[in-house]
Structures are given as C-alpha cells and as structure tokens.
Amino acid sequence: MKATREAIPAVLIELAQRGADIVALDADLAKSTGLDKFAALYPDRFFDCGVAEQNMIGTANGLAAAGKTAFVGGFTVFTVGRAWDQLRNVTCYANLNVKICSSHAGISVGEDGATHQTFEDIALLRMLPTMKILVPADYWQAAEMLRAAAALEGPVFIRIGRPKVPFVYDESYRFELGQAEVLRPGEDVTLVACGITVKMALDAAEALAEDGISAEVINAATIKPLDEDTIIASAAKTGHVVTAEEHSVIGGLGGAVAEVLGENLPTPLRRVGLADRYGKSAPYEELFAFFGITADEIAAAAREML
Amino acid sequence: MMAATKDLSRGDLKRYLEERALTLRRHCLEMIGRAKSGHPGGSLSAADIVAVLYFHHMRQDPKNPRDPDRDRFVLSKGHAAPVLYAALAENGYFPLQDLQGLRQLDSRLEGHPDMNKVSGVDITSGSLGQGLSAANGMALAGRIDGRDYRVYVLIGDGESQEGMIWEAAMFGAHHKLDRVTAFVDYNNLQIDGHVSDIVEVQPLKDKWRAFGWHVLEVDGHDVIAIEDALKEADMMHGKPTVILARTVKCKGVSFMENKADWHGKAPNDDELRQALAELSCVPEVGA
Ligand SMILES: Cc1ncc(C[n+]2csc(CCOP(=O)(O)OP(=O)(O)O)c2C)c(N)n1
Numbered sequence: 183m184k185a186t187r188e189a190i191p192a193v194l195i196e197l198a199q200r201g202a203d204i205v206a207l208d209a210d211l212a213k214s215t216g217l218d219k220f221a222a223l224y225p226d227r228f229f230d231c232g233v234a235e236q237n238m239i240g241t242a243n244g245l246a247a248a249g250k251t252a253f254v255g256g257f258t259v260f261t262v263g264r265a266w267d268q269l270r271n272v273t274c275y276a277n278l279n280v281k282i283c284s285s286h287a288g289i290s291v292g293e294d295g296a297t298h299q300t301f302e303d304i305a306l307l308r309m310l311p312t313m314k315i316l317v318p319a320d321y322w323q324a325a326e327m328l329r330a331a332a333a334l335e336g337p338v339f340i341r342i343g344r345p346k347v348p349f350v351y352d353e354s355y356r357f358e359l360g361q362a363e364v365l366r367p368g369e370d371v372t373l374v375a376c377g378i379t380v381k382m383a384l385d386a387a388e389a390l391a392e393d394g395i396s397a398e399v400i401n402a403a404t405i406k407p408l409d410e411d412t413i414i415a416s417a418a419k420t421g422h423v424v425t426a427e428e429h430s431v432i433g434g435l436g437g438a439v440a441e442v443l444g445e446n447l448p449t450p451l452r453r454v455g456l457a458d459r460y461g462k463s464a465p466y467e468e469l470f471a472f473f474g475i476t477a478d479e480i481a482a483a484a485r486e487m488l
Numbered sequence: 489m490m491a492a493t494k495d496l497s498r499g500d501l502k503r504y505l506e507e508r509a510l511t512l513r514r515h516c517l518e519m520i521g522r523a524k525s526g527h528p529g530g531s532l533s534a535a536d537i538v539a540v541l542y543f544h545h546m547r548q549d550p551k552n553p554r555d556p557d558r559d560r561f562v563l564s565k566g567h568a569a570p571v572l573y574a575a576l577a578e579n580g581y582f583p584l585q586d587l588q589g590l591r592q593l594d595s596r597l598e599g600h601p602d603m604n605k606v607s608g609v610d611i612t613s614g615s616l617g618q619g620l621s622a623a624n625g626m627a628l629a630g631r632i633d634g635r636d637y638r639v640y641v642l643i644g645d646g647e648s649q650e651g652m653i654w655e656a657a658m659f660g661a662h663h664k665l666d667r668v669t670a671f672v673d674y675n676n677l678q679i680d681g682h683v684s685d686i687v688e689v690q691p692l693k694d695k696w697r698a699f700g701w702h703v704l705e706v707d708g709h710d711v712i713a714i715e716d717a718l719k720e721a722d723m724m725h726g727k728p729t730v731i732l733a734r735t736v737k738c739k740g741v742s743f744m745e746n747k748a749d750w751h752g753k754a755p756n757d758d759e760l761r762q763a764l765a766e767l768s769c770v771p772e773v774g775a
Pocket residue numbers: 529530531533565567614615616617643644645646647648673675677678679737751
C-alpha cells in the first residue's frame with residue numbers, strides 16, 4: 183500500500199535532478215502534497231503562495247508563460263474549485279504548461295468531510311478544451327503520470343488522493359496517454375473504473391467469476407482524452423457496462439462513458455459513484471460502504487443487468 | 489529602451505510620445521467604431537501609459553517577439569485590448585491593416601488579448617484580477633533564469649476590487665519582485681458607475697504601501713511624468729513599484745470623457761467623426 187500523493191515529491195525531485203525546467207507551487211499544503219521535500223532540495227524553484235489558490239494558479243500561469251513547467255499542489259477542492267476561473271481563462275485557454283498535482287481528490291479524503299472532498303473536479307475540468315485528465319489507480323501509475331505530465335504540452339490534471347491504496351501495478355509499469363488498459367479480459371460485462379475503484383472492479387470481477395460471470399475490467403486512467411475505441415470494442419463484446427468512480431455519476435467517468443456509448447453503441451449502463459450528493463465525514467472505507475462505492479456494489483450492478 | 493527615442497531631449501520626447509498616444513487613441517476609436525463593439529473608455533484612459541511603454545521605455549524587438557530577454561507587458565485589464573493592439577501594430581508586430589479586423593470572425597484580434605493568436609501579446613487576459621499574479625510569475629521565471637527583463641502590468645481601479653490583486657500584491661512584496669512595475673489606471677470609473685460609489689478602493693496609496701510596495705503617483709496623461717516614474721521604479725531594489733496613475737476615462741474626446749456609459753459602448757458614425765476631429769485627424773468613417 184502506498185498513497186498516490188507520495189509520488190509527487192519523488193517524481194518532481196527526479197525530474198529536477200534530470201534537469202527538467204520545472205517549478206512547483208503550493209498553497210500552504212506542501213506537507214500534504216509532499217512538495218515540502220521538493221522545496222528542501224530546490225528552494226529557488228518552489229513557491230509557497232500561502233492560503234491564496236487563485237494567486238497560486240495566476241503565478242503559475244506567469245511562470246509558464248515565461249517558459250517554465252509549473253506543477254501546482256494544494257487540495258484539489260480548492261486548487262480546482264477556487265481557482266477554476268484562473269484555470270479556465272488563462273491556463274487552459276492559453277494552453278500553458280501548468281500541471282495540477284494537487285492532493286486529496288475524491289471522497290477518500292475521509293474525515294475532513296464534504297468541504298474538503300471532491301466529487302465534481304473531473305466534471306469541472308473535463309469541459310475545458312486543452313485540459314488532459316489522468317486518474318491514477320496506484321502509486322506507480324501516479325508516478326508515471328507525473329512524468330508524462332512534464333513531457334506533455336499544455337495543462338494536465340492528475341487526480342491524486344490522500345490515503346494509502348493497494349498496488350495495481352509494479353515499478354515496471356509504463357503509462358501511455360489516452361490508452362485505456364484492459365486489466366482482465368471478459369465476455370459478459372465490462373467494468374470501467376479509474377483511480378481507487380480499479381482495485382474494487384478487479385475484486386468485483388473475481389466475485390462475479392465465482393458465479394460464472396465473466397467480467398472485463400478496464401482502467402480508464404486517461405479520462406481525457408478518453409480511449410473511446412477500447413470502451414466501444416469492449417461494450418460491443420459484452421453488451422453490458424458498469425462504470426465506477428469516487429466522483430459524481432454526473433460529468434465524470436460514468437458521464438463520459440455514457441456519452442461515448444450513447445452516440446456510438448447504445449449499451450445498457452450502470453454508473454456506480456456519488457449519486458448527486460455531497461460527501462460527509464467518516465473513515466474513508468466506511469464512506470465508500472455508505473455511498474455504495476464498493477466491489478460488492480459494482481458486482482451487484484453487473485448482476486442486475488445480466 | 490527603444491533606440492529611436494533614447495537620445496531625444498525631454499521636450500522632443502514629450503512631443504513624440506504625445507503624438508504617439510494620440511495615434512493610439514485614433515486607432516482605438518476607429519477599431520471600435522468599425523467593430524461596433526469594444527471598450528473605448530479604458531483604452532483611451534491608458535493610451536499615454538501604453539505609449540510611453542511601447543514607444544520608448546520597454547526593451548522589445550518586434551522582429552523577435554518571443555525573445556526570452558524582452559521586457560513583458562501584462563494587460564491585466566484585458567478589455568483595453570484595442571490600445572495594446574494599436575501599440576503592437578504601430579511597432580510592427582503585425583500590419584496596421586490587421587487592426588481593422590478587431591472582433592471579427594476572420595481576425596486574430598479577439599475582444600480580449602490572446603497570446604497564442606497575436607504576436608507581441610505576452611499573456612492572455614480578459615478575466616479581471618489575474619494580471620499581477622502572472623506578472624509576478626514572469627518575474628520569478630526571470631530570476632530563476634538569471635535574466636534581467638522587467639515586467640509591466642496595467643490594472644484597472646475597478647479591477648482593484650478583485651481579491652486576487654491583493655493576494656498578488658502580498659506575494660510580490662514578499663518575494664521582493666523589484667522587476668515588477670504595476671500601473672493602476674485610476675480613472676474612478678467602472679461599469680456601474682464611479683468606483684468611489686460602487687465599492688471605494690481608497691486610500692489606494694496607503695493600501696499598496698501597507699502591502700509593502702513602493703508607491704508613486706502621477707498624472708496618467710503626462711508622458712514625461714510617466715517616464716520619470718518608470719525610471720524611478722527601475723532603480724528600486726528589494727521592492728516592487730506601483731504607479732498610481734490619475735487618469736480620465738475616455739481621455740481626449742470631450743463628449744466621452746469621464747462618463748461610465750462610454751466604458752463598453754462603440755461610437756456611431758457621427759460620434760466617431762466628431763471624436764476623430766477632436767483628436768485632430770481626418771475622419772475615415774465607413775472606409
Ligand atoms: C472577473 C471579471 N469580472 C467582470 C468582468 C466584466 N468587466 C469588464 S471591465 C469591468 C470594469 C472594470 O473597471 P476598471 O478596472 O476600472 O477598468 P477601466 O475603468 O480602466 O476600463 C468589468 C466589471 C471581467 N472582465 N472580469
């Protein structure tokens with residue numbers, strides 16, 4: 183088990199050591215993002231903007247306009263929410279090299295509750311032209327996404343979380359932008375997940391197999407640009423699709439898959455996720471059970487359709 | 489500094505820059521009149537400041553618009569795009585002819601500046617409140633790279649109601665960004681009326697000072713005073729400078745001056761003819 187956020191300092195330090203022209207900014211949350219470790223080694227390339235997220239993105243925009251690749255931290259709810267206009271009207275519109283590696287996305291934030299969790303961040307960013315959205319399922323995928331973000335042109339959002347999560351990959355993993363990964367082939371139903379729900383979907387497929395149901399598991403790690411071909415091909419094969427995410431069922435992975443299938447291959451679909459409601463405080467495993475975002479719920483949604 | 493004006497006497501420089509500012513004002517009104525839309529008030533208000541920067545003070549090379557060592561200009565009040573476009577075109581960043589396309593489908597001259605479309609625009613703007621942060625970021629990048637370019641940023645007084653301006657003011661002083669010089673186009677007008685009636689920003693001088701900035705006050709239509717203030721700002725060490733420029737919105741056209749209504753309204757053909765006459769120019773209405 184390792185948190186996706188632990189990849190932030192590890193990869194940024196690695197990038198800086200390799201001579202990448204990067205800077206990092208935070209908004210008084212460098213201890214949460216781990217950017218304090220980057221700051222300790224590269225004090226001239228780190229800027230703590232204090233509790234001022236709009237200024238953080240605005241400053242990152244200026245750094246990027248002057249040639250730097252700027253990684254920005256903070257908590258996702260504030261970096262994306264408070265500074266959305268800064269992201270919309272400058273970062274994305276001008277296609278600047280600002281890479282959002284904020285932490286504490288999703289409801290796996292846990293005890294801090296609804297004000298600090300996110301269920302809308304993917305939706306908020308998905309409709310911004312030029313933005314790329316990456317959701318890591320584990321530490322190794324997060325690390326690869328951070329490396330990819332540095333190499334990509336323009337804005338990137340990596341949806342990084344607080345808790346330690348199980349490994350889905352190992353150190354040899356290589357990320358490819360826009361490539362959904364079929365982690366387990368199957369015939370009867372397609373389970374499309376991203377982030378923390380990838381492991382749940384794999385567990386659900388295991389449980390379904392015991393009932394003689396063959397589930398295909400896809401990690402749609404790039405939400406934008408979405409790998410439509412892989413999703414359509416799988417839906418064509420299985421005829422049933424379940425999506426799973428720690429995000430609202432509106433506007434996130436489930437919404438994106440519904441759009442793709444609706445236009446290309448109308449297919450029965452169930453969306454597991456936050457059902458148009460705010461989160462709440464609790465240890466995050468209890469929250470997932472409370473909101474019905476679990477391997478059992480994913481399996482149940484699949485069974486319901488078959 | 490521009491080589492062409494470096495050796496002018498103060499008197500000659502004054503006459504030259506005043507003529508340039510007048511030219512910018514005429515372009516602005518012609519562009520906005522032709523487009524039948526745009527923001528004359530804030531464009532004319534800032535014409536003298538922009539003229540001093542673009543025809544004398546800034547280090548720039550229109551043939552090399554992405555020169556990493558160039559001075560930068562951030563038009564935080566992006567709705568004054570016409571005055572920036574006019575200055576860029578007069579400097580040769582793109583043909584003067586292009587000014588006629590303002591706000592049209594086949595033109596790169598968007599209603600608000602787009603750095604990826606218009607040569608010489610250093611950053612995209614239009615959403616108020618963001619320019620000072622961007623200027624700070626550019627200055628930080630220059631510091632990291634050991635470059636000595638300066639960054640100039642133009643903020644509106646109404647825009648100064650945005651909280652982000654003050655986040656950036658705090659940040660700029662904290663980082664001792666002495667290569668940043670901000671102008672406040674202090675015309676006491678915004679869309680809905682007088683700034684002092686909507687939400688007072690006074691005392692601006694005390695506010696900026698309290699935020700750790702070196703503060704200068706000038707008549708924003710006195711080109712020599714503007715240049716002198718810029719020179720003083722360039723010499724400051726350890727502190728960014730803000731120049732509070734007292735201005736008249738829509739300066740130069742008697743019937744448009746100081747009226748909130750002319751913030752974002754285009755002159756009709758008659759008004760344009762009259763305005764251009766006041767700016768001593770042969771009208772080219774409908775050309
Ligand atoms: C964030 C944001 N809110 C609102 C607007 C709409 N708007 C455009 S100009 C303006 C008034 C600006 O007044 P001021 O800064 O004083 O500009 P000036 O008088 O120099 O034209 C407003 C509210 C905007 N462009 N951006």
